[in-house]
Amino acid sequence: MIAALGLLIGIIAGLVFAPDVPVSLQPYLPIAVVAALDAVFGGARAYLDGIFDDKVFVVSFVSNVVIAAGIVYLGDQLGVGGQLTTGVIVVLGIRIFSNVAAIRRHVFHA
Amino acid sequence: MPEQPADEPVSPATDADPGRDRLQRALLRPSRRQGVVAVLLAVLGFAFVVQVRDTQADDTYAGLRESDLIQVFDGLTGTSERARREVERLEARRDELQDESSARAAALDEAEQRARTLNIIAGLVPVSGPGLRITITETDGRVSVGSLLDTVQELRTAGAEAMEFNDTYRLGAQSSFENATGGIELEGNLLESPYVLEVIGDQHNLKTALTFSDGPVETFELDEGATVTVEELDSIEIESVREAVRPEIAEPFDGQ
Numbered sequence: 613m614i615a616a617l618g619l620l621i622g623i624i625a626g627l628v629f630a631p632d633v634p635v636s637l638q639p640y641l642p643i644a645v646v647a648a649l650d651a652v653f654g655g656a657r658a659y660l661d662g663i664f665d666d667k668v669f670v671v672s673f674v675s676n677v678v679i680a681a682g683i684v685y686l687g688d689q690l691g692v693g694g695q696l697t698t699g700v701i702v703v704l705g706i707r708i709f710s711n712v713a714a715i716r717r718h719v720f721h722a
Numbered sequence: 723m724p725e726q727p728a729d730e731p732v733s734p735a736t737d738a739d740p741g742r743d744r745l746q747r748a749l750l751r752p753s754r755r756q757g758v759v760a761v762l763l764a765v766l767g768f769a770f771v772v773q774v775r776d777t778q779a780d781d782t783y784a785g786l787r788e789s790d791l792i793q794v795f796d797g798l799t800g801t802s803e804r805a806r807r808e809v810e811r812l813e814a815r816r817d818e819l820q821d822e823s824s825a826r827a828a829a830l831d832e833a834e835q836r837a838r839t840l841n842i843i844a845g846l847v848p849v850s851g852p853g854l855r856i857t858i859t860e861t862d863g864r865v866s867v868g869s870l871l872d873t874v875q876e877l878r879t880a881g882a883e884a885m886e887f888n889d890t891y892r893l894g895a896q897s898s899f900e901n902a903t904g905g906i907e908l909e910g911n912l913l914e915s916p917y918v919l920e921v922i923g924d925q926h927n928l929k930t931a932l933t934f935s936d937g938p939v940e941t942f943e944l945d946e947g948a949t950v951t952v953e954e955l956d957s958i959e960i961e962s963v964r965e966a967v968r969p970e971i972a973e974p975f976d977g978q
Contacts, residue, residue, distance in 0.1 A: 618760025622767025648766040
């Protein structure tokens, strides 16, 4: 419940303050958001599996975001930022799909 | 795995799904550990919304694929090409109009020039310029129409551009002289001695036309007993004008 409230508060804060994304952060924010989504779905799956641990969740959340942004940054420095972004998105997307599939099995038994 | 409190059995109902129960419990009875998750989710929601808004506000070609970009570029090229052709067409039209208007201005200029010349020749406007003033005073006899007409003809031959009698009557193409009692009639107006004839034209030519041997001046002085004085003036003003006469019978003929 508190978690859902936190999500709601974050969305409202984003709508209310509506800050502009700094140019230097622009390539990394979408990747970071997708990585965080992956961490959240992974956490939800772990919760439904009964193996959720908040410490693990925090660490995985932060490291997911940092690694994803770091890979893209590295790619930018090497001149392959666009391709690495695509690669990261593909990997995270596959993980999100599998996590959501597990969650779906728990919730709908199907 | 300290997720499950010890006092709680895995599930009272064996057929129910434990994960689903946990979800329901979490929604109904928030635990303290959810706080950390809530903070992270708040961060995620915030970043998500910011990114979505940024993407929406950034309405450029950033999100387009290469083929879309090529299409957009093609469209722009076509548009600019069309615009360039339109500019060329309009420029050509503008040049055309400028030519036309300058040609029209030139024609107008010429027409005005012509009208001015014709007005002077026809005696319709006052004129001024260098010329001669000829004063013919009768002393011993009468001045004849013939010699006066001769004088006028000689002056015309010498290039007189405008002539005026007695400061009142402008001479034109239709002017005619007649004998009359007490003087000479010019188009119905009685002229009397002294006859003052003002002429605008080349002074030297005019004077030569009057003073050659057996010329008008000699005729007046020797044959008709009149005194003739010829003054060369730098500026003569002829203010009298003639009425414009509209030809009734003659028409312009543009054959050949």
